[in-house]
Every structure is written in structure tokens, then in C-alpha cells.
Amino acid sequence: MNVYRAAAAAVVAATSVVVFSGAAFAHVSVQPQGEAAKGGYATVNFKVPNERDNASTVKLEVSMPTEHPLASVMPQPVPGWKVEVTKAKLDKPLEVHGKQITEAASKVTWTADGSKIAPGQFQQFPLSLGRLPEDADQMVFKALQTYDNKEVVRWIEEPKEGGEEPESPAPVLKLSAATDDHHGAGAKAAPADDKSGGHDDEGAARTESAASSVSSDSTARVLGVVGIVVGAAGVAFGVLAGRRRSS
Incomplete structure (x- = not known):
């Protein structure tokens, strides 16, 4: 439930920023x-x-x-x-x-x-x-x-x-840092010895994917617990109903 509480708090905070920063x-x-x-x-x-x-x-x-x-x-x-x-x-x-x-x-x-x-x-x-x-x-x-x-x-x-x-x-x-082309078109290219090849977008995508997987895993666990509880309640109800019919 902490996941949902955190999400709700973030929404409230973001809304407050929009509402109170308008005048500025x-x-x-x-x-x-x-x-x-x-x-x-x-x-x-x-x-x-x-x-x-x-x-x-x-x-x-x-x-x-x-x-x-x-x-x-x-x-x-x-x-x-x-x-x-x-x-x-x-x-x-x-x-x-x-x-x-x-x-x-x-x-x-x-x-x-x-x-x-x-x-x-x-x-x-x-x-x-x-x-x-x-x-x-x-x-x-x-x-x-x-x-x-x-x-x-x-x-x-x-x-x-x-x-x-x-x-x-x-x-x-x-003003941002100077660029090689002097046109403000973008950041400098990655150095030749940079093993990452300058693919920062790929790293960001992997990070985002990992974060998404953690969030999805947390949600799945919550739903799994709810399913177990509901299933146990169903079994208990069936046992009680069987006893009543037997008596």
C-alpha cells in the first residue's frame, strides 16, 4: 500500500506546485x-x-x-x-x-x-x-x-x-555550456575512448525499464496477496456450508 500512498502524495504535491506557482x-x-x-x-x-x-x-x-x-x-x-x-x-x-x-x-x-x-x-x-x-x-x-x-x-x-x-x-x-558547432544545437559528441559510445538514451531506457519492472512487481505482489486472502475466504465458506448441510 506504500506504493499507492506515495503516488497519491506525488500527485497532490505536483498539483500544489501548479496552483501556487501560477502567480510567479x-x-x-x-x-x-x-x-x-x-x-x-x-x-x-x-x-x-x-x-x-x-x-x-x-x-x-x-x-x-x-x-x-x-x-x-x-x-x-x-x-x-x-x-x-x-x-x-x-x-x-x-x-x-x-x-x-x-x-x-x-x-x-x-x-x-x-x-x-x-x-x-x-x-x-x-x-x-x-x-x-x-x-x-x-x-x-x-x-x-x-x-x-x-x-x-x-x-x-x-x-x-x-x-x-x-x-x-x-x-x-x-546560457548553457558552449558547443562545438557554436549553434547551440546540442551537446558535444562522446569521446572516442568512451566505451558507452555516448548512448545515454539506452542507459536511461534500461533504468526506466528496471524501475517499471520493480513497480509492476510490487503491484503484482499486492494483487497476489489479495487473491490468496479471497481464495482462503472462499474455501472457509465452502467448508462451513458443507458442515451445515451435513448437520
């Missing part, structure tokens, strides 16, 4: 599509939820980090929104693929053009970014969210490591 994510955030590796390129989504019950979001402005200028910032078209990339001169030119880049994107602005983010809804705005810095673990993007009632919410507070989350936190993009 009700702000503009940024997440990579796949992996954002240091020194590579990545596609990210800026997720914009509507926090108001009586207004709709009609504009989003995202500032690019000045301490880590990006040579390539390309937005993906979003139906019902027009996008503008603002560029600025760099104090120090960037060297990209043998060419010097003297200006880089400083801000990206999405403005409603036949669409909007209504109450109870959210919208994602994709960007292709690169090259990502090699000497940083994260990038902070300050954002302004404008509603159709002229209210502007400034998501510009930088989170402090080990501190409480700010009231209006800026979107933070976490």
Missing part, C-alpha cells in the same frame, strides 16, 4: 527554443501574459543588453503585429566571421496591428539571436509592456542571485 510566472519572460549555448546562436521566445482584467496589451519593447551587443537579431513575423528593430552605433566594433560590425540592435518593438493580447491571454514573440556571449552565464533583457489604456509596465528590475524575486523582474535568458 505572470510577467514577461524569455525562454530558448531548445538550447541557448555560449558563443552560439539561438531562437528565443518572449512570453507576454496579460495581467489586467480591463485592458489589452498592444505594445512590447525589449532592450538588447548593452554589455553584450548582438550582431544578429532577427524577429519572426507574428500575425497581427508589426515589428521594428532599432540599431545603434557600437563603441567598440564586433568581429564576426572576419567582418567588423559597427552597429547592432539596441531594441526590438512589437506593436499591435489588427491584434492584441486580451485579458486572460498571452502571446509569444520569437527572436533569433547571435552570437551569444562566451563569458556570461545569462543575459538580461529589459522590457516595457503597454496596454490600450496607456498604462506602461516596466519589467526592468534585475534579479539578484540568492535574493527574492523583484516585483517587476526583467526577462533573463540562461
